[in-house]
Amino acid sequence: MILHSERWMDLRRFRALHEAGLSISAIARETGLNWRTVKKYVEAPPPVVPPKGPSRKGCHRQVIEPFKPVIGFVHVWRQHLCMRFGGSW
16 A cells, blocks of 8 residues: 555554544544544554555556657648648648
8 A cells, every 4th residue: 555645644643642642543534534533554563664666667668659650741741831832730
C-alpha cells in the first residue's frame, strides 16, 4: 500500500493522540474514519519514513507511439496541400 504524505502524517497523529490518552473511538470520531481503521494503524508498528512507491518510469509506452508515423505523414501531407493549392487547414 502506498500512502500519500498527508495520510502518513494522519497516521502519526493517531498514534500521538492515542498515547496522549484518547480512545480509539474518540480518534475515529475526530477524524471521521472507522474505528477499526484507527485501531489498525494505532496497533501497527510506526513507520519511520513515508513509504515510496515503485518507479514507473519506462513501464508504459505512450498510447500515441504506434500512430506517430501516421501523424507525421498527415502533417507533411497537409503542408504539401497548403503549398500547392493555397489556404490553410
